[in-house]
Amino acid sequence: MTSAKSLPSRARVVVIGGGVIGTSVAYHLTKLGLTDVVLLEQGQLSCGTTWHAAGLVGQLRASEGMTRLVQYSTQLYSELESETGLSAGYKQCGGVTVARTEDRMVQLRRTAANAAAFDLQCELLTPEQAHEHYPVMRVDDLVGAIWLPDDGKANPTDLTFALAKGARSGGCRIVEKTRVLDVLVTDGEVTGVRTDAGDIEAEIVVNCAGQWAKQVGAMAGVNVPLHSAEHFYVVSETIDGVHPDLPILRDPDGYTYFKEEVGGLVIGGFEPEAKPWVPPDAIPYPFEFQLLDEDWEHFEVLMTSALLRIPALETTGIKKFYNGPESFTPDNQFILGEAPECRNFFVGAGFNSVGIATAGGAGRALAEWIVDGAPSTDLTGVDIRRFAPFNGNNRWLHDRVAEVLGIHYEIPWPNREMTTARPFRRSPVHHLLDAAGANFGSRMGWERANFFAPAGSPPVIDYTWDKPNWLEWSAAEQASTRSGVTVFDQTSFSKYLLVGGDAEAALQWLCTADVGVEVGRSVYTGMLNARGTYESDVTVTRTAPQEYLIVSSAATTERDKDHIRTQIRRRLSPGADAHLVDVTSAYAVFGVMGPRSRDLLSGLTDADLSDEAFPFGASRMVSLGYATVRATRITYVGELGWELYVPAEFAVGVYEDLMAAGASCGVARGGYYAIEALRLEKGYRAFGRELTPSENPVEAGLLFACKLKTDIDFLGREAVEKARAAGVGKKLVGFRVDSPEPMLWGGELILRDGVVAGQATSAAWGHTLGACVGLAYLRAPGAAKVDADWVRDGSYQVNVGGQRHAITVSLRPLYDPASERVRG
Numbered sequence: 001m002t003s004a005k006s007l008p009s010r011a012r013v014v015v016i017g018g019g020v021i022g023t024s025v026a027y028h029l030t031k032l033g034l035t036d037v038v039l040l041e042q043g044q045l046s047c048g049t050t051w052h053a054a055g056l057v058g059q060l061r062a063s064e065g066m067t068r069l070v071q072y073s074t075q076l077y078s079e080l081e082s083e084t085g086l087s088a089g090y091k092q093c094g095g096v097t098v099a100r101t102e103d104r105m106v107q108l109r110r111t112a113a114n115a116a117a118f119d120l121q122c123e124l125l126t127p128e129q130a131h132e133h134y135p136v137m138r139v140d141d142l143v144g145a146i147w148l149p150d151d152g153k154a155n156p157t158d159l160t161f162a163l164a165k166g167a168r169s170g171g172c173r174i175v176e177k178t179r180v181l182d183v184l185v186t187d188g189e190v191t192g193v194r195t196d197a198g199d200i201e202a203e204i205v206v207n208c209a210g211q212w213a214k215q216v217g218a219m220a221g222v223n224v225p226l227h228s229a230e231h232f233y234v235v236s237e238t239i240d241g242v243h244p245d246l247p248i249l250r251d252p253d254g255y256t257y258f259k260e261e262v263g264g265l266v267i268g269g270f271e272p273e274a275k276p277w278v279p280p281d282a283i284p285y286p287f288e289f290q291l292l293d294e295d296w297e298h299f300e301v302l303m304t305s306a307l308l309r310i311p312a313l314e315t316t317g318i319k320k321f322y323n324g325p326e327s328f329t330p331d332n333q334f335i336l337g338e339a340p341e342c343r344n345f346f347v348g349a350g351f352n353s354v355g356i357a358t359a360g361g362a363g364r365a366l367a368e369w370i371v372d373g374a375p376s377t378d379l380t381g382v383d384i385r386r387f388a389p390f391n392g393n394n395r396w397l398h399d400r401v402a403e404v405l406g407i408h409y410e411i412p413w414p415n416r417e418m419t420t421a422r423p424f425r426r427s428p429v430h431h432l433l434d435a436a437g438a439n440f441g442s443r444m445g446w447e448r449a450n451f452f453a454p455a456g457s458p459p460v461i462d463y464t465w466d467k468p469n470w471l472e473w474s475a476a477e478q479a480s481t482r483s484g485v486t487v488f489d490q491t492s493f494s495k496y497l498l499v500g501g502d503a504e505a506a507l508q509w510l511c512t513a514d515v516g517v518e519v520g521r522s523v524y525t526g527m528l529n530a531r532g533t534y535e536s537d538v539t540v541t542r543t544a545p546q547e548y549l550i551v552s553s554a555a556t557t558e559r560d561k562d563h564i565r566t567q568i569r570r571r572l573s574p575g576a577d578a579h580l581v582d583v584t585s586a587y588a589v590f591g592v593m594g595p596r597s598r599d600l601l602s603g604l605t606d607a608d609l610s611d612e613a614f615p616f617g618a619s620r621m622v623s624l625g626y627a628t629v630r631a632t633r634i635t636y637v638g639e640l641g642w643e644l645y646v647p648a649e650f651a652v653g654v655y656e657d658l659m660a661a662g663a664s665c666g667v668a669r670g671g672y673y674a675i676e677a678l679r680l681e682k683g684y685r686a687f688g689r690e691l692t693p694s695e696n697p698v699e700a701g702l703l704f705a706c707k708l709k710t711d712i713d714f715l716g717r718e719a720v721e722k723a724r725a726a727g728v729g730k731k732l733v734g735f736r737v738d739s740p741e742p743m744l745w746g747g748e749l750i751l752r753d754g755v756v757a758g759q760a761t762s763a764a765w766g767h768t769l770g771a772c773v774g775l776a777y778l779r780a781p782g783a784a785k786v787d788a789d790w791v792r793d794g795s796y797q798v799n800v801g802g803q804r805h806a807i808t809v810s811l812r813p814l815y816d817p818a819s820e821r822v823r824g
Helices: 020-031 064-084 102-117 127-133 156-169 210-219 296-309 311-315 355-372 394-407 430-435 471-483 503-510 554-571 597-602 648-665 672-682 717-726 788-792
Strands: 010-016 037-040 095-099 123-125 144-148 173-175 180-186 189-195 198-207 227-236 248-251 256-261 264-269 318-328 335-338 345-349 438-443 446-452 486-489 494-499 522-528 534-544 547-552 579-582 587-593 619-624 627-633 641-647 668-670 730-737 749-752 755-766 771-779 796-800 803-810
Touching: 010 020, 010 189, 020 037, 020 156, 020 345, 020 355, 037 156, 037 198, 064 156, 064 355, 095 102, 095 127, 102 123, 102 144, 102 749, 102 755, 123 127, 127 144, 156 173, 156 355, 180 210, 198 210, 198 355, 210 318, 210 345, 227 296, 227 394, 248 296, 256 296, 264 296, 296 311, 318 394, 335 355, 345 355, 430 438, 430 446, 430 648, 446 471, 446 486, 446 668, 446 672, 471 486, 471 668, 471 672, 471 755, 486 648, 486 672, 494 503, 494 554, 503 547, 503 554, 522 554, 534 554, 534 627, 547 554, 554 579, 587 597, 587 648, 597 641, 597 648, 627 648, 641 648, 672 755, 672 771, 730 755, 730 788, 730 796, 749 771
Parallel strands: 010 037, 010 198, 037 173, 095 248, 198 345, 486 668
Antiparallel strands: 095 144, 123 144, 180 189, 189 198, 227 264, 227 318, 248 256, 256 264, 335 345, 438 446, 486 587, 494 547, 494 579, 522 534, 534 547, 587 641, 619 627, 627 641, 730 771, 730 803, 749 755, 749 796, 755 771, 796 803
């Protein structure tokens, strides 16, 4: 390693942090030809949280993208020794996950279906078969298990040193015992770092500082929301029958995992209620190869479960108790990407106990992002831009992390909501919804009504894989929307104004649809990247000659703003007259939806709401009761309706007026579960599910929202035209389950003529159609193209918790395909 005395004065890239993530990023940067790299470590390589990681490498993840990321990691780890001469200590030993309850077994059956969708080996086991794979465990209390033969384990320190050697061989300079004191920034762009051994000028800085990443981010004015928690495991003495080839064992109902080590077992887990450690800005320095105090009382819930599963532990001694702090994020997904607050400042941190498994893939992904200027795959779920500045509040993070650690082994219930550090962001009418019996979910911190319980019934979710307790209440909201009128609080929408003389030119480049419309018109449009795949989908309303209102989903605020500003800077110039202003919190939004929506609103306004005077897509300022609001005729539920954009200070009065005036129309309140079902019946897409950086408009069936018949260029146009001409390997379809019995939640395996063909991107109970409905991308085997004839020629089933049910697939909306209802 290089000493601090030979610290270079400049480098193209400075990587901060010499753990497994930092060394992986440096390694992959050199593989991509970027060799002028310096990695700085305040202590010694792996001395922070990497060295005490358990080293589990489980390949199967919730999404295909994350599964592929870990698959790459395992491939890399198995090849590092032949490249570098240093072993990563990687061993493919397989993994057994057991179920104590039928609910857990449903999850494992769904996991096995996911594995089939991702072409990953996975076998369902009886308890007896699980015992054959893991003879030292007790199985008489088990319902079943799964076997994942490709799972493995790595030695964290060996892996880090192997990656470091590979990085050095590629030209990277690694400097230990050098602490970063500041990140240097000029005009919103990183220019270097200041260390205790001098400054380094740099074009790019990469923050891989582990649990110190929040501190390092703050040096550049960047929010990295993570918080450390105490994380425990013990190592046992040798046990008869435990050998190096013994698989990893996971007993999530007991919160525990087991890994062989020198003839004994590493016994760790993820207890339901964790112990947050000190605030991120109070982590002591130095803190090299250090552990926290033993806490057998807190570990008791894990040890009790371990004794149940491995009876031999009753008579086996414990060699070592490890209590090492590790950082966790508010949503249990790691953080990757370029920070929106500071150009050329990248972050790879907050790995939530999966750093060893994901280090290889995450390091490659971040290196590609740095070199190419954009990620080459769908990293939406881990993108740093999913968080806002308010997510960096240390007290909020402290309370949230107590819940996050336990999520690892909790049953991943459909629609599972976090319970800690809430309520958080509240719309102006939150108290009115609460009084009306709302159950609240959370998105981007917003408290949003999922459904409304009738008087006398508690508005709670009883989690289940089957039809839930709230389904009847949500179905009533759907029925009201289809037959009468329902008011939805959609205040959580992201809302931005783009203003200036260059606003139209900027949006024409950013948007797939033609936004050069007259004032008072709304346009639905996608926003793509250079690959022609989705970065967002939005509604754009021209509110003045040099002003547009952009409305997007609640979760994408920071991502959208960064994408828009970055593309304006790249396409036009940094001094372009196009300025984006976030007005999300300035306006409440009320959706008034249903065939009687015109009747309700007409009782509050003198505006002509007829189809001739106020057609679909029109947007106007109207008087509504005592307030003046923007009314936009648009819908996400497939019915006649308006979205009302109400200044926050008028929101309570407008909402009260809507409910009072709607009494004669039988008005109902509606929540987001009803919106989800209604939009799926109608086949409306959602960003993050049907529309991601992995899909293009041809695959998504949204060419109608692309201005290909004009000569107006837009970002991604060339790629879209190529995809249209060449054909695509997947296509989005709607489906309805032929039987009303099964309950679907999204993610279910779709089969065509008995062969795996895709997964449901979204699914819900569709009351109007009397069964579960959803959307799914269908794929042909191999590299075959998918067209309408291929879709129609197949016979389809969906795998619901191991049971197959026939489904009807359609390329047109299942409900009101001619959109007669929308026209009212």
